[in-house]
Amino acid sequence: AILDNVADLNKLNLKFDFIVVGGEARLITSRTMLIYLSSRGTAGAVVANRLSENPDNSVLVLEAGVSNADVLDIIVPFFAPRATPNTAVDWNYSTTAQVGLGGRSIAYPRGFVLGGSSSVNYLAYTRGSKEDYDRWARVTGDEGWSWNRLIPYMRRNERFTPPNTTGEFNPAVHGFNGINTVSLQGFPTLIDSRVIETTTELAEFPFNLDMNSGFQLGIGWEQQTVKNGSRSSSATSYLAPEFVARPNLHVLLHARVTRVLESNSNTFRTVEFVQDLAGAKFTLSARKELILSAGSIGTPNILLHSGIGNSSTLSALGIKPTHNLPSVGQNLTDHSLIFLSFLVNSTGTWEDAERNATLAAEQLAQWTTLRTGPLIDPPTSQLGWFRIPDNSSIFEQFPDPAAGPNTAHYELIFASGLFGVPPPTGNFISIVPAVVSPASRGSLTLQSNDSLSAPLIDPNLLGSENFVISPFGVNSTDSDDELDEFIRENGGSVYHPSGTAKMSPKGANWGVVDPDLRVKGLDGLRVVDLSVAPFIPAAHTQFAAYMIGERASDLIKEAWG
Ligand SMILES: Cc1cc2nc3c(=O)[nH]c(=O)nc-3n(C[C@H](O)[C@H](O)[C@H](O)COP(=O)(O)OP(=O)(O)OC[C@H]3O[C@@H](n4cnc5c(N)ncnc54)[C@H](O)[C@@H]3O)c2cc1C
Known part of the structure; x- marks a missing residue:
């Protein structure tokens, strides 16, 4: 379901056996797994859809923006x-x-709207070159990011429906389902x-x-x-009515995440958000993972306000450092x-x-x-x-x-x-x-x-x-x-910001996330959007965001069985 305010969510919580505690809307689920996505843009929608394929996964999406419905x-x-x-x-x-x-x-x-920037972009769908993704694989040390290994995800993303057209594309390289x-x-x-x-x-x-x-x-x-x-867009496709009708998938609009909060040492599974800029702050905790898909501007912004970034720069601003990761926000x-x-x-x-x-x-x-x-x-x-x-x-x-x-x-x-x-x-x-x-x-x-x-x-x-x-x-x-x-x-x-939470090899002392998109040195927190791109592809970038969302979904499913 797509909801507009916390009160609606609370009603659902009761229905779904969630408990709201005090002024904070803390959500507790009877399911074994609860995953929050701190937003739902191009890549976030993919993960929300794929993870909710399993009825045992309860997925909540928090999106700061408005509905895409009826916006001509x-x-x-x-x-x-x-x-x-x-x-x-x-x-x-x-x-x-x-x-x-x-x-x-x-x-x-x-995009400040369901579907994020895929709802407002100019609709060009370009993959870039094979070399673009092979370079991702090379610099991250993870062959899973190579072009050939991404082909199944290309086909999963794409429903190619050409009009009566011949000589304008090569069917062999497309997905039709x-x-x-x-x-x-x-x-x-x-x-x-x-x-x-x-x-x-x-x-x-x-x-x-x-x-x-x-x-x-x-x-x-x-x-x-x-x-x-x-x-x-990802709103009309991955969050089409048949998918948001799933009982284990909820979307809360107008939910602007301000920070992710440390629950135990080096573990970030709690998210803080507001619905009204001058109003109350709410927190919600995920049982298993918090996934940041707020895009190349939103994701580093949230990380930095959470104290995850360059500790000395953050201290100078009066933000308590929680985890020193100087690459956050760099490489834009x-x-x-x-x-x-x-x-x-x-x-x-x-x-x-x-x-x-x-x-x-x-x-x-x-x-x-x-x-x-x-x-x-x-x-x-x-x-x-x-x-x-x-x-x-x-x-x-x-x-x-x-x-x-x-x-x-x-x-x-x-x-x-x-x-x-x-x-x-x-x-x-x-x-x-x-x-x-x-x-x-x-x-x-x-x-x-x-x-x-x-x-x-x-x-x-x-x-x-x-x-x-x-x-x-x-x-x-x-x-x-x-x-x-x-x-x-x-x-x-061209409005293609990328790379502000870039991937690097496991164990590297630079970069923000490992090749499996977990934030380096932390538990519970992944980044799944274009900010993880170590290099910008030579292409319009929505395709790359979709690929990141598709592969991340598999990585998360593998991690949790
Ligand atoms: C005007 C324009 C034209 C473009 N044209 C093209 C094109 O023709 N072809 C192409 O391939 N690409 C194009 N792009 C780029 C492409 O759309 C993006 O690269 C891609 O959609 C990025 O996906 P993402 O998942 O990383 O981020 P986004 O899709 O931007 O998703 C981020 C989501 O997070 C939400 N969010 C951010 N902060 C918070 C917060 N604090 N709390 C809660 N939610 C939050 C946002 O509202 C948004 O929904 C264009 C982009 C723009 C803006």
């Missing part, structure tokens, strides 16, 4: 850019002043044939039938998390992009509907009644993945940041219109370059010991790699300095 900007794929930033389904964070962006601070959206619907474009855009024709005309931009095969390089059709013209890695639009001598790009309310209403009516028309797809249509040449002089100065020789340095995102508010006249297309194997690393730190205050988020965008996207500047006559300035003034994020 979430459900309609084409409206994805309207879902954030600065909306009711966004945490409404912003970054610190970014040196690589000329000192600008930018909005930094994260998973939980999360993945599809291909359902409505043609103006640029489709032009982008695909380019791949036959220019050797530099080869066609790739399926960028999700493990070999990503080239241009191909975007695969997207769309089901029958609507968004497929993200992808940078720059929106580039080009004027075209054509009609039929999005701007037509943006400027014409009648046309926009017709499109929405078509989507509402038939689930057809331009709104059934996200705004992006094709993606390309490329490397800068191996003999580039940059490699004399810097090591190659990519996971291997078949992993992209940069991506091109194609779209049949201009992102943002269009000018009064003109039609546009967009080709958006993004750095997907970044060298720069940022950090998440605290500004105070108030566990409800926003953390300091420094993704260090374009901190060290603006060279990679300069070939796609606006004007070929611009000098390098002018291009650099243009990028600093206009660059932004």
